[in-house]
Amino acid sequence: MKIIAETAWHHDGDFAFLKKLTEDICNTETDIIKFHITIDCDEYISKDHEAYDWLVERAFDRKDWDEIISYAQAKGKEIMCLCNDTKAIEFVAEYDPEYVEIHSVCLNDIHLLKTVREKISRKTKIVIGVGGTDLYEIDNAIVELAGFDIVLMHGFQNYPTNFEDINLDKVKKIQALYPDFEHGYADHTACDHKYNILISLIGASQNMHYLEKHVTNCFLEKRVDWQAAVSFEIFESILKQTKVIEAIKGKGHLKLNEGEKNYSQFGPLKKAAILKRSLKKGQAISLENISFKRTSQTTDISQVGMLNDYVGRKVNRDLKDNHCLTAKDFE
Numbered sequence: 001m002k003i004i005a006e007t008a009w010h011h012d013g014d015f016a017f018l019k020k021l022t023e024d025i026c027n028t029e030t031d032i033i034k035f036h037i038t039i040d041c042d043e044y045i046s047k048d049h050e051a052y053d054w055l056v057e058r059a060f061d062r063k064d065w066d067e068i069i070s071y072a073q074a075k076g077k078e079i080m081c082l083c084n085d086t087k088a089i090e091f092v093a094e095y096d097p098e099y100v101e102i103h104s105v106c107l108n109d110i111h112l113l114k115t116v117r118e119k120i121s122r123k124t125k126i127v128i129g130v131g132g133t134d135l136y137e138i139d140n141a142i143v144e145l146a147g148f149d150i151v152l153m154h155g156f157q158n159y160p161t162n163f164e165d166i167n168l169d170k171v172k173k174i175q176a177l178y179p180d181f182e183h184g185y186a187d188h189t190a191c192d193h194k195y196n197i198l199i200s201l202i203g204a205s206q207n208m209h210y211l212e213k214h215v216t217n218c219f220l221e222k223r224v225d226w227q228a229a230v231s232f233e234i235f236e237s238i239l240k241q242t243k244v245i246e247a248i249k250g251k252g253h254l255k256l257n258e259g260e261k262n263y264s265q266f267g268p269l270k271k272a273a274i275l276k277r278s279l280k281k282g283q284a285i286s287l288e289n290i291s292f293k294r295t296s297q298t299t300d301i302s303q304v305g306m307l308n309d310y311v312g313r314k315v316n317r318d319l320k321d322n323h324c325l326t327a328k329d330f331e
Helices: 015-026 052-058 062-074 086-093 110-119 135-144 168-177 196-204 232-249 258-263 303-310
Strands: 002-006 032-037 078-083 099-102 125-129 150-154 182-187 210-214 272-275 290-293
Touching: 002 182, 002 232, 015 032, 015 062, 032 062, 032 086, 032 099, 062 078, 062 086, 078 086, 086 110, 099 110, 110 135, 125 135, 125 182, 135 168, 150 168, 150 210, 168 182, 182 196, 196 210, 196 232, 210 232, 272 303
Parallel strands: 002 032, 002 210, 032 078, 078 099, 099 125, 125 150, 150 182, 182 210
Antiparallel strands: 272 290
């Protein structure tokens, strides 16, 4: 599982703030740093929208974004660029980011999707935001972006998102519908909610490949997107605990691992076949000869193996009563 630290519009148009936030994130063990990039505000939002002036005042230019992206890449962080317009797509293509995200509000923009197809390298993973999106929209975006390595990102920002609205059972159904794609969970629980970490970890444990969190170095300061932006202390705690989730998940192999083998040892832990009475060399084992008990002796034969492969076979030496039968006791 990879951890995504999202900066969003938390910079509030303050470039120095974003630069410091980026530096602080790069000093953590996060895998991916995510930037919201809008180059052409007029393409993204209409002038009659109440947020138009606010957005125009706070959008950075290419030079600013070049400095930020180049810094993060130099620090070895993977980059995720959420692009809201075609010029942003064209701009970030120059940096070959590991991820380009299309927000759920942009999934119906065929011009944007076309630009992704034309400008973005197939080495870049395309993240599709599916929070608040129906299956028709998801299917359409997948068709439009065929040929890319796609990640479906679940979760939505509702300033903040009530945990009752997360609906993990629905998320699991969507995962089952798209088993060939990677999935991620973007958690936007209130930053000061007492269950913030718990909710993040539960979401991450749902067979997710990515966990995304807003992060801030001015916790509870009322900036843009502050409602879901956790402190670095909380973020670091989540980072550490997701590693525990990864360890718990294991590799999924059906073969017993070493811990299971030690736990399931025949004899000391699992019942083993014990002779009820002594046998002479050449005598055959019958069910009447044996009982199954836990013992300090160890064996390589399970109860099933004894019934299927050894009952009726002859022993190759004299054996005393209370002997724990092993494979080497048989002809």
